[in-house]
Amino acid sequence: MTTAEYLAERRRIIDRVLEENLPAAETQPTSIHEAMRYAVLGGGKRIRPILAIAAAEACGADYEPLLKYFAALELIHTYSLVHDDLPALDNDDYRRGRKTTHVVFGEALAILTGDALLTEAFSWLSRPTGDPGRQLRAIVEVATAIDSTGMIGGQVADLEGSGAAGFSPPAGGLKAAAPLERLEFIHRNKTGKLLTASVILGGLLGNATDAQLDALRRFGRAIGLAFQIVDDLLDQEQTSEQLGKTAGKDAAQGKLTYPGLIGTAAARTRVDELLAEASENAAIIGGPVNYLAPIGRYVCERRS
Amino acid sequence: MTTAEYLAERRRIIDRVLEENLPAAETQPTSIHEAMRYAVLGGGKRIRPILAIAAAEACGADYEPLLKYFAALELIHTYSLVHDDLPALDNDDYRRGRKTTHVVFGEALAILTGDALLTEAFSWLSRPTGDPGRQLRAIVEVATAIDSTGMIGGQVADLEGSGAAGFSPPAGGLKAAAPLERLEFIHRNKTGKLLTASVILGGLLGNATDAQLDALRRFGRAIGLAFQIVDDLLDQEQTSEQLGKTAGKDAAQGKLTYPGLIGTAAARTRVDELLAEASENAAIIGGPVNYLAPIGRYVCERRS
Numbered sequence: 001m002t003t004a005e006y007l008a009e010r011r012r013i014i015d016r017v018l019e020e021n022l023p024a025a026e027t028q029p030t031s032i033h034e035a036m037r038y039a040v041l042g043g044g045k046r047i048r049p050i051l052a053i054a055a056a057e058a059c060g061a062d063y064e065p066l067l068k069y070f071a072a073l074e075l076i077h078t079y080s081l082v083h084d085d086l087p088a089l090d091n092d093d094y095r096r097g098r099k100t101t102h103v104v105f106g107e108a109l110a111i112l113t114g115d116a117l118l119t120e121a122f123s124w125l126s127r128p129t130g131d132p133g134r135q136l137r138a139i140v141e142v143a144t145a146i147d148s149t150g151m152i153g154g155q156v157a158d159l160e161g162s163g164a165a166g167f168s169p170p171a172g173g174l175k176a177a178a179p180l181e182r183l184e185f186i187h188r189n190k191t192g193k194l195l196t197a198s199v200i201l202g203g204l205l206g207n208a209t210d211a212q213l214d215a216l217r218r219f220g221r222a223i224g225l226a227f228q229i230v231d232d233l234l235d236q237e238q239t240s241e242q243l244g245k246t247a248g249k250d251a252a253q254g255k256l257t258y259p260g261l262i263g264t265a266a267a268r269t270r271v272d273e274l275l276a277e278a279s280e281n282a283a284i285i286g287g288p289v290n291y292l293a294p295i296g297r298y299v300c301e302r303r304s
Numbered sequence: 305m306t307t308a309e310y311l312a313e314r315r316r317i318i319d320r321v322l323e324e325n326l327p328a329a330e331t332q333p334t335s336i337h338e339a340m341r342y343a344v345l346g347g348g349k350r351i352r353p354i355l356a357i358a359a360a361e362a363c364g365a366d367y368e369p370l371l372k373y374f375a376a377l378e379l380i381h382t383y384s385l386v387h388d389d390l391p392a393l394d395n396d397d398y399r400r401g402r403k404t405t406h407v408v409f410g411e412a413l414a415i416l417t418g419d420a421l422l423t424e425a426f427s428w429l430s431r432p433t434g435d436p437g438r439q440l441r442a443i444v445e446v447a448t449a450i451d452s453t454g455m456i457g458g459q460v461a462d463l464e465g466s467g468a469a470g471f472s473p474p475a476g477g478l479k480a481a482a483p484l485e486r487l488e489f490i491h492r493n494k495t496g497k498l499l500t501a502s503v504i505l506g507g508l509l510g511n512a513t514d515a516q517l518d519a520l521r522r523f524g525r526a527i528g529l530a531f532q533i534v535d536d537l538l539d540q541e542q543t544s545e546q547l548g549k550t551a552g553k554d555a556a557q558g559k560l561t562y563p564g565l566i567g568t569a570a571a572r573t574r575v576d577e578l579l580a581e582a583s584e585n586a587a588i589i590g591g592p593v594n595y596l597a598p599i600g601r602y603v604c605e606r607r608s
């Protein structure tokens with residue numbers, strides 16, 4: 001199977017799991033369930049669940065019974081997008097080529113939809129499976145990846161830099177740090193930690209050994225940072241139509257970016273180094289079916 | 305120990321656990337950690353963690369090692385208040401006698417603070433304790449109590465009725481249901497389910513038998529509905545100063561309330577019936593130290 005075929009097939013599987021497990025649109029109160037389904041089922045690369053599947057497969061596990069846990073990662077990713085797009089934050093009207101949730105359903109419902117997706121994710125993650133001890137470790141891993149020192153912390157640091165409307169940070173804070181240090185903090189936290197937690201979730205539920213978990217963590221860290229640098233490069237190079245979301249916003253909002261700070265060529269070199277590091281660690285994991293390195297390459301070479 | 309003494313002492317214990325376990329205000333990025341601490345440490349009755357303690361004690365458990373899990377309930381309650389108070393939702397400037405989080409820190413940070421508190425709660429709830437299987441059951445219990453068919457669903461149904469700014473519900477939905485049925489849906493979900501999950505959490509981590517868990521669930525349901533009817537009565541009778549939050553908002557926003565629908569006297573009678581039901585079930589649980597019924601009475605007789 002080519003990488004493109006693998007990604008397309010796994011993505012279809014995740015789309016089906018999301019479609020089947022999200023509350024039906026007819027569930028009362030219907031407005032929030034329509035909004036949850038709109039936000040989640042509107043496309044997306046599903047890269048986090050696919051990374052979890054790939055990690056579990058590389059560790060030799062049958063991923064089929066684990067799909068709902070892995071799909072929860074997409075609920076978390078979508079919740080973060082729904083809230084980040086709100087007028088008080090990034091104020092974005094388009095996402096994945098469609099109107100954002102608050103544009104369609106109003107701000108109040110968009111806030112509650114994000115809340116509901118985050119809650120639903122933990123509900124899915126805590127449904128009993130084989131080994132409750134490993135499962136609890138996995139939940140801690142995911143929760144700390146997206147807490148105020150993880151994904152949310154990265155978003156806060158990003159907003160501190162951008163002077164977004166409605167954001168009034170106190171004096172001091174990360175603003176005082178050197179730009180590259182600040183940017184690395186933002187990227188590692190805003191995107192990197194959840195991507196890392198995704199492969200760790202796959203490993204923990206997929207019976208990875210400790211050595212495999214260590215390699216998965218290093219793989220995740222490298223891919224996580226590479227992913228965000230590529231995002232910066234795309235925001236600068238691509239049109240809104242190509243991205244399915246507003247392009248050029250980083251520069252417009254005065255946000256720190258890798259190409260902005262170290263130049264486009266150096267940013268591309270950094271992506272290549274990170275990809276090499278990721279591939280090395282993917283090889284350590286071994287496994288009968290191991291698509292981790294190809295997915296890493298896809299992440300680094302994507303055009304949207 | 306009198307009920308007042310019990311409540312005051314347990315409340316001090318919970319305040320200490322929250323104070324010690326929330327990330328320090330100096331943690332990067334500092335703005336969100338200041339906001340999280342502001343929102344949580346600004347007072348509050350801590351009734352949910354206290355109910356969990358009382359349930360665990362009634363089942364004969366040592367509650368000391370369980371305090372962080374129980375304190376997580378207060379993080380969840382606070383997250384719901386921070387988001388409900390936002391301009392797009394209830395638009396409230398005062399809470400617990402102080403300015404609301406978005407008034408002090410701005411809307412963007414208030415949204416992210418609510419997100420961070422919810423995430424932190426699941427992080428605390430999933431830290432390893434004695435029995436991972438029972439703990440997973442407890443997490444599912446809490447998550448489903450506050451999901452889009454629980455607490456968030458109640459808030460959505462409440463907003464559908466109030467015509468809050470920024471809320472554009474689709475046609476049909478709960479709006480079509482009879483007022484008393486709608487109101488019961490709102491109350492059971494918006495407040496009742498988390499209160500019920502609080503005593504169940506105490507029971508599950510406190511080694512309750514199945515019979516005790518059943519009684520705790522019935523106790524929680526009765527107290528949960530009584531709590532919200534009392535809230536409606538207080539909103540109508542008390543001043544903002546007495547409540548520490550804006551009074552008379554239900555009527556101003558045209559919200560459904562128990563006294564509004566069935567009259568003040570009938571609402572009070574319903575509270576008395578629910579209290580009797582709760583006390584009956586508290587007695588079934590037995591236990592060496594059982595403050596569940598007295599807490600129920602306190603909830604029903606409180607003046608703020």
